[in-house]
Amino acid sequence: MPLPFADVNIGLDKLNQVVGGKYRNTDTNGNAIVVEGISKRFRIPKEKKLTVFEHLVGLLGSGAASYDDFLALQDVSFTVKHGETFGVIGPNGCGKSTLLKVLAGVLYPDRGSVKINGKIAPFLELGVGFQPELSARDNVYLYGAIMGLTHKDVDQRYDEIMDFSELKRFENMKLRNFSSGMYVRLAFATAIQTNPDVMLVDEVLSVGDESFQKKCGEKIDEIRKAGKTILLVSHSLATVSKLCSRCLLMNHGGMVALGETEEVLADYERMRAASK
Template structure:
């Protein structure tokens, strides 16, 4: 696949007429446009059998590039040379008719991808089994949930014996079980030497599966190279700010007796950080101010990953930390240190304070701070616990 200095621009009108009356009243008013440069001089060669990752923030041009590769968009400048059969999984619902059943859509979509009607019919059972939609094959697609539609679309795409597979954010909608099936499918594709172009925000998947990766920002290619280096660059671009700038998602408690004023992560040097290497020492911190006397408060920390799974919870009550009495106007900074054995991704910190053994919640601030753990080696699972292999050979 050769992408030769490709650029793509969209025209965005300033004023749009939505009714016939408006057009009649303003017949000579010209429409002015802004230009959105979605891709700027993208120059890239992807080798046969390569698993290539494309990463970047929302609106950076990732999906536009994939649509150019799939022939949905025509570049304004440059050219794309693609050898072999292409199977795209680009956008939720693309290529499907919402008024047809899953049964009809599978066959039609497979034929559109180059299969004969016989081949499409033979692949039907495999698609349904992978998507786990046996009970819904005669349901119209417009009645499917987004997760069901993603499973159907990806299952259809991978059943085509294609030379090149384009995959856009397949891991963003599916549940954990479907994501695991996708990972198993990625392993199969790599083992078969298929060429895969993979767009994702999951840096652990990039480091685990990709041979090379590219970071794109506002249509410009910032870097192409080894997956770990691209993951680090994406991390610096996306999570380089201080953690206290992270958007808080919820707050509970009346905060009259005390409140959580701030929360952050620290590295081994005691510095605030939004990034840390896997296996380094990581400290969770929270600043609490008391507005009235509180006896034996319970301070807690909860850490969640980027898909909302709780990774770690601890409280002073569980750890039998002696607390005592805190007076009005007093500040306290609570710290908990752990080894960052979690898998590479973004994690958020929810600090809390309560009394009466945790029964009376005074203040909880969800996702108040964030840190990005970047990988230092290939891992899998939610955590990478310290371990060693021991082999005992017997004849």
């Protein structure tokens, strides 16, 4: 039997096999998400160098570093069990979104490892890659392809997507004539059809009108009850306390509290009171 987390201290090369979309079927000891000590450092250049010429000139200058470091994530570790809905909260700029991007595979962590068991659907932003000049129908196929679906997959789910988004009448209309509400409805309806095991959600629940929000909420509830794992990043403490069993509170890129939602929310209140 393998030791739990036997390969925690893996090198960068190994790590990159794990991060970067190859999450499927990685050994996570029955957990859906295992995050081990990830850190992410951003470089904030003092002056932006974008050309070979500027880099050459930079070499001739003083030896001082031409950028400042900004630690967006500091040694963050947590696990999310299968079927759990896990919340991540914290003030603006605490590293929530960076964490989500690392989980999605968009950013590479400088240290630590991320393992996700199962197919992930990152809902960082809805409608990525939508093209205004194409019809709604073509965009559904395009967006499906971006989410890794084949043409046949989308064929099978097309009617359901149009039903859910209530946009059947507009399927041949160019997307640029859509209202922002219709746009988001189409994106959500398509994205939800990827049938993910793990969903990464970044505040997309607050889209569309009230009735559609309710519908999305119900759909996510349905997914939750079907035993899928959801990681939710949100500012809305009400949503978090309603949906999540456990929570992570972050501040300045580090972990402040991790545990039962109620306790973590209480910690958050105290933290906010203290900072005032």
